[in-house]
Amino acid sequence: MTGSSATPEPQPLCESSALAERGLAHVFDVLLWGAPARAFALRFDGRVVAYVNRCAHVPVEMDWQPGRFLDLDRRWIICSMHGAAYEPADGRCVGGPCERGRLMPIAVAEQEGQVSWYPSEQIRPFVFDERPTTESPP
Numbered sequence: 030m031t032g033s034s035a036t037p038e039p040q041p042l043c044e045s046s047a048l049a050e051r052g053l054a055h056v057f058d059v060l061l062w063g064a065p066a067r068a069f070a071l072r073f074d075g076r077v078v079a080y081v082n083r084c085a086h087v088p089v090e091m092d093w094q095p096g097r098f099l100d101l102d103r104r105w106i107i108c109s110m111h112g113a114a115y116e117p118a119d120g121r122c123v124g125g126p127c128e129r130g131r132l133m134p135i136a137v138a139e140q141e142g143q144v145s146w147y148p149s150e151q152i153r154p155f156v157f158d159e160r161p162t163t164e165s166p167p
């Protein structure tokens with residue numbers, strides 16, 4: 030995809046089988062308001078949900094180990110910094126210092142064994158610059 034006026038296309042994320050029920054999340058890179066950020070997708074009650082990996086209390090990444098967002102009972106998304114708890118189904122804060130905040134959702138779809146996410150105005154694909162270097166060898 031080129032240019033910012035193109036209609037957002039689904040971005041392939043991972044195979045469905047990579048997301049076990051209440052298991053490890055798939056972590057991926059996005060541009061949030063033009064700046065690099067991390068996001069994650071996990072399966073909860075059979076449905077894939079995705080959010081920007083950014084706590085509503087302080088804008089830090091929340092996983093206590095890469096891809097581990099759920100508490101030990103696998104019921105809540107927990108921020109490892111100060112323990113804010115979020116409802117995995119909708120990202121709403123349910124306890125701790127996030128108060129009435131919520132996680133920033135990312136639209137996802139699951140089709141034919143493939144999970145994809147959908148860019149929005151705020152959240153765009155992270156595109157690596159693949160232009161060849163123009164430097165010539167000495």
Ligand code: FES
Nearest residue numbers: 084086108111113
């Ligand atoms: S930064 Fe997440 S609870 Fe404080």
